[in-house]
Every structure is written in C-alpha cells, then in structure tokens.
Amino acid sequence: MPSAVRFGVNYTPSEGWFHHWLDFDLDSVRVDLDSIAALGLDHIRVFPLWPLFQPNRTLIRPRAVEQLVALADAAAERGLDVNVDGLQGHLSSFDFLPAWTQTWHRRNIFTDPDVVDAQAEYLRRLAGALADRPNFIGMTIGNEVNQFASGPHPDPDRITPEEASRWLVRLLAACEDGAPGRLHLHASYDAAWYQDDQPFAPEHSARLGGATAVHSWVFNGTAQRYGRTGVPTEHHAAYLVELSKAWADDPHRPVWLQEVGAPAPFIPAEHAAAFTEATIASVLDCPEVWGITWWCSHDVSRDLADFPELEYSLGLLTNDRRTKPAGESVARIIEQFRPMAPATRTTALVVDTTSGRSACAPGGLVFEAFARLTADGARPTTVLVDRATDPDHLAARGITEVLTPDQVLR
Known part of the structure; x- marks a missing residue:
C-alpha cells in the first residue's frame, strides 16, 4: 500500500473522445494533461481502442x-502516472470489438484459443512497451469486460465461472510477462457483485490480480431508490469497497475505486460537487484503499452523436478544458488531504449469497443492512457467512462484532 491514497482520473480526450487514436494529436493530449495535472491529480487511466491497435488477429500496429508510449511520456512530464486498460472493449455504452471476433468470424472472446492467444500477445506487447517507464503503474486487462459475458448485453459470449477464471489468470500472466512487478489487475462493473447469473464472480475480483477494482455507479438503481442525498447513494462507493473485502483472502488486499462519477440527471449538475465530496469522504474512511480514480477527465463533446445523455457531462472539466464545480471539489480535497490510516472497521455484516448475489444489490438484505448501520453511525465492513465464525480470519481483519442482516434490520 502507498503511504497515501492516490487520486486520479479516467482520461477522456477533449478532442475526438477515444476516437482520437485515429487522428492522434500529441499537442492536444499535452494540453489535456496540463488541465488534469492542474487539479493536483497524480495518475490517469488510459484506454486504447482494441480494434485500432489490433485490427487483425496477427497484427498489432507498431505506430x-x-x-x-508517447502519451505515457507526456503524462510523466506532468507528474502523472499511467494505468492502461488493454481490451477496449466497452466504453460509455459503445462496444469496440475487432472484426476478427464478430459476424462471419464470430467466436467467443473468452474461450476461443486463437482469440485468447491473440489477446495475451496484445496485452504482453502493450505492457512490454511501457515496462521501462517509471510512471507506468501497470495494466488493467480491460474495461468492464464482464458485460460481454452475460445479459443485459444483447449478444453475450456466455461462459462459466471456471472459464472466466482461466481467462483472467491467462491474461494477467501475459501482463506480468510483459512488465514484471507492476500492478496488474482486471475490472468488472458491479454485476460481478450484484447479478446472480454473472460468470465473473466476486472471488475473481477479490482474489486475482494485484488489487481489487470496484466501479461505482449510482444509476444502477441506487439513486433512483434512495435519492441523490440518501445514505446508500453517498456511500455506494464505500459499500462496494467494503463488500469486496468479504471475498478477499488477503486481509490487507488493496482496493482501487477505479471508476466513480456523478451521473445526471440522477445527480443534477448543481449537486455534482456535493455528491463528489460526500463520495470521496466516505471512501477515504475505508482502510486499504489504493486510490480513487474519477470518471472522467473531460466532458464528451456535443458534436458526437448517440451517447446516453448522462455521458456528455461526467467530466471534471468541460470539453474546452474549464474546471467544473466537481473538479474544483476534487482539487480542494487533494490540496487539503493528509496521509492517514483510517481506523479498522470492527463491525462486520454477514454476507450470505446462497440464494444469489442479488442480496448484495440495491434493495437486497445485505445492502439495506449496511445502509442502516452506516446511517446509525457505525462503520461496517463485511464477512462471508462461512468465515463469520472463524476466529483467525476475524482477528486478522480486526473484526470484533459480527451481525447478520436480519439482526440489523429488526
């Protein structure tokens, strides 16, 4: 763990969005990075578009x-470290899959041997190109790749949890082969924690890779159900951080809040700054947090069509690089932040997913009980039901009180 929590942002180029790779302009990127660095942030998460970088199964474009690498070097000049998501994959409602996995060449991106070999080589190559850069944090396999494995995706590549595990282990090993010793991980959206039939499971997130990544979006029913200032809404990110610890084998495994944002209209623009401050404050009260990486850096230009409405306004900066109120809040938090070690969370809520992970989702028993404890001023964490009576596990995590959801909600 670092001595202090890392503060970063998911980099969305102000000119051309992620299509900027088609007309790459390093001068424009540099100005974007200047505006990011001015907020006091220390890292960015970068998204190459997979079909543009590997347009053919055996062609990874050197240019x-x-x-x-040039983007990473420009970031280093501005004091920004870089994490790279390899398989894009899925971004802001759009899928970016190479033609050699689709239509006439349709094959499962998780299990087809040729596809997986090509993915492994691609990730190894990207990691290897950055391995000697001091500001390279490491690779994330891809952005929320679990959405390709199940509904509600309209055309999923269905797999079993065992196949998901094999795929993750193989590709994490490829990242490590390319850049040994870096922080390599994978990222799922919250279906991994909440959706009963999602093959990417909590165990995968909490046990594979160098850290657990959680992505917190309150448009998943949380803000709709509890309102923009409801305790479950303002503490949703902290809930996911603490929920992930139930499945971790390492009692001190780092957790990276790798995506979190203030989506309109669920969080109206005039309340985005307050939501940002409340969310970050709640997460900073969680032990073992590696970093907080806001989504996103710059607004999507209105010149680009067909995005869901909320995607246009998620930036800390406008499309012309002016700092928004949420960006000002983040800058102020960073300026005032001092390294700290949050107190151990000694009360644990039992997580029993025998009847499904939906118990952990908004409206589920675990979710409701966690919110109740938080509203009452407690600082809960979570523990799996089969570990709830294990004295060694509880002691390793500093847990002194164990409560079931039924006990809390009564």
Missing part, C-alpha cells in the same frame, strides 16, 4: 503502440 499505435508508439502513440500510447
């Missing part, structure tokens, strides 16, 4: 890799 695209050079541009990625």
